[in-house]
Amino acid sequence: MxxxxxxxxxxxxxxxxxxxxxxxxxxxxxxxxxxxxxxxxxxxxxxxxxxxxxxxxxxxxxxxxxxxxxxxxxxxxxxxxxxxxxxxxxxxxxxxxxxxxxxxxxxxxxxxxxxxxxxxxxxxxxxxQGYIISPDIYLDADTFKLTLRRLGEFHGYSYRAKRSRPSETQTLGQKLPHKRFQMDDSEDMSRPIWDRGFNAAKKQCDSSQLLDKVRAKMDTYRTDELWGVFRKPKEPFAAFIHGDFNRNNLLFKYVDDKAVNVKFLDFQASIYSDPSVDLAFFLYMNSTQETRDNHWEDFFKTYWEGVVSIEPKPGFSYDEFLKHFASRALYGYLPRSEE
Structure with missing residues (x-):
C-alpha cells in the first residue's frame, strides 16, 4: 500500500x-x-x-x-x-x-x-459512522430481517428496470463477466461431504427418493459446472445480484446491541444472475438451524416485502418465487455442507 x-x-x-x-x-x-x-x-x-x-x-x-x-x-x-x-x-x-x-x-x-x-x-x-462487521458468526433473527428487507429492495430495482428499460437492462447485464470457479485437489473431497449432508437429511424427512434423485443429478456435473447451473439467470426471476452476500461483506450499525442499519460492501462478484444465489448463500451461511426452523417463513415474507416495495409487479407471484427458490436452494447448502 x-x-x-x-x-x-x-x-x-x-x-x-x-x-x-x-x-x-x-x-x-x-x-x-x-x-x-x-x-x-x-x-x-x-x-x-x-x-x-x-x-x-x-x-x-x-x-x-x-x-x-x-x-x-x-x-x-x-x-x-x-x-x-x-x-x-x-x-x-x-x-x-x-x-x-x-x-x-x-x-x-x-x-x-x-x-x-x-x-x-x-x-x-x-x-x-459507527458501522462494524457483526461480532457474531451467526446473525440473530432481527438482524436477518433487517438485511433481507434491504436485499429484497436491491433486487427489486432490477425488476423495475426490466419493466421500464428491458433492452438496456439486458445489455448492461451482459457486461458483467461470470466468475470462473477454480477447481483444485479439494474437488474430490466435495462429493463425500455432500453425501454426508444428504444422508443426514434423509433421516429427517420422508423424501429420501427425491433426495437420491437430486444427489444423482449432481453427479452428472463437474463441481464448477454445478455452481454455474445455479447461477445461470432464468427469467423472469433474474436480476443484478451481489454475488457474495455474506456476513463479511456487510456492515451494521448497532444501538443498544441491536442492529438498526446495514451497508452492503464489495461488489466484486456481482453478475446478472439468479437472486436465489444471494438469498440461499446468506440464509445458510449466516444462520443456525434453529433460527431457520423458527423464522423461515418470516424471512421470505420480509424479503418479498422489500422486492414489491420497489417494484409491485416484478413479473411473478410470491408463490412462484418460493417454488423457484426451492429449485436453487442447494446453492446455499453446498458451501455450508463443507464447513
Missing part, C-alpha cells in the same frame, strides 16, 4: 476528495479492518485544509494482490472491473443508490489484466 500513497496524494491535490488544500495522507488510526480475500486493503486518512479548518476524509483503498498466481486464483482482474462497473454504471442505472446501503464510491481504475499494479478502488470508510 505504501507505493500508492503518492498516487492518492496527487488525487487529493486534484480535488478527488474535496476542494480543500491537500495536507497529508496517512494510515487511519481509527480504522477497523474486516476480512477481505480478493484484494489488499488499506485504511487511510486524507487531511485537507478548508477555511483554516482541517477536514479528514477516511477512505478504504483496494489494490490488486501482488502475485500473478493469487490474482489468477481470485480472478481479481475481472473482480476489479466488475466492482467499478457496478458503482459507475449498474447502480446508477437501476436508481439503487437512493437506497443508501452502499459506501460512497470515490475513485477507481481497472485494467482487466493489462496493468494490475495500477488497479485501484477507493471508497469511503464507514467505520467512523
Amino acid at each position: 505504501e507505493q500508492h500513497l503518492d498516487r492518492i496524494a496527487e488525487l487529493a491535490k486534484n480535488g478527488t476528495f474535496g476542494t480543500g488544500k491537500f495536507l497529508q495522507v496517512i494510515p487511519n488510526p481509527d480504522c477497523s479492518a474486516g476480512p477481505q480475500f480478493a484484494s489488499q486493503l488499506g485504511f487511510l486518512a486524507v487531511d485537507l485544509e478548508e477555511d483554516s479548518n482541517i477536514v479528514r476524509k477516511s477512505i478504504v483503498v483496494k489494490i490488486q494482490p501482488k502475485e500473478q498466481a493469487e490474482r489468477d486464483l481470485q480472478c481479481s482482474d475481472n473482480q476489479f472491473f466488475v466492482e467499478l462497473t457496478m458503482y459507475r454504471e449498474v447502480l446508477p442505472f437501476l436508481g439503487a443508490l437512493e437506497m443508501d446501503v452502499f459506501p460512497e464510491f470515490i475513485y477507481g481504475e481497472a485494467s482487466r489484466g493489462a496493468d494490475p499494479d495500477n488497479d485501484i478502488v477507493i471508497m469511503a470508510d464507514l467505520s467512523g
